[in-house]
Amino acid sequence: RGRRLCPWRWRALQAQARGRAGGPGHGRLLHADAAAPLREAGLQPRRDKFGGLSLHLAQLRSPESLDAATLGRWLQDAIKQWKSEGHIAVWLHVPVLQSRFIAAAAEQGFAFHHAESDTATLTLWLAGGRSRLPSYATHQLGVAGAVLDIQTGKVLVVQDRNKTTNAWKFPGGLAEPGEDIGNTAVREIFEETGIKSEFKSLLSIRQQHRHSGAFGKSDMYIICRLEPSSFDINFCQQECLKCEWMDLVELAKTKETTPITSNIARLLLYGYREGFDKIDITMREFPAVYTGLFYKLYHRELPENYRNMTHL
Secondary structure, eight states: OOOOOOHHHHHHHHHHHHHHTTOTTTTSOTTOOTTHHHHHTTOOOEEOTTSEEEEEGGGOSOGGGOOHHHHHHHHHHHHHHHHHTTOOEEEEEEEGGGGGGHHHHHHTTOEEEEEOSSEEEEEEEOSSSSOOOOOOOOEEEEEEEEEEETTTTEEEEEEETTOSSOOBBOOEEEOOTTOOHHHHHHHHHHHHHOOOEEEEEEEEEEEESSOGGGTTSEEEEEEEEEEESOOOOOOOTTTEEEEEEEEHHHHHHOSSBOHHHHHHHHHHHHHHHHOGGGTOBEEEEEEOSSTTOEEEEEEOOOOHHHHTOSOO
């Protein structure tokens, strides 16, 4: 008497009373809030539109005072409630400094999904049957730039310092998270060669799988066409052995190059002589369905009457 109960315990007692009386929820704590201890610790699951929940342990108010066994018991009770509520999956995000909680989560059925620099993400499939959660990123995206000076017919090429074979190739590198393809090409070309350039189009996409250079993942390699806005080479000597402007016809004929570079050089030569509209895959930007966001669509250029159709 005179003792104050926190709201979630009060609801649990009410549910127990209803169960004993044979009312709604008889035989189980239908209204008991088994996830309340998580909320009291600062953890508020976020629902997604697919019926899943995301739980971030970075939200813990006092992680240093919480032991793994206690978190495990909380998760066990909460999982039962989440299943009863119809949630299909849980995403658990664990900061690296709280890694001691991973084993407790694993005992409740969580498994690794992926890890980044400071966080591991685990998942638990709650619905029946095989998990339908998407796998983590499985592809590496590389971008190269064929920088062609249309006034001279010369193209920018490099030789990698760290390769066993000194073959001519287009400069390029890996795209960074959140970076558009054209921006990757412009950045990598400047970092490797000191040449400033402007993205014009996509020329080609190569796909290969289980590649050792891509850490065993699938590899996408996109080659862009760019035009230079500067011409004085100042190449990175840590990455490049050589860098020069080479005549496009010479690059298309030489055997001192990689097969993909040779093929793209011929494609580029065809466009240079016959018109880039025959080879370019251009880009247009459109508003996305998500407010304030945009996406880029790459395709062959459409004639004006098809771009602005008012009737069929």
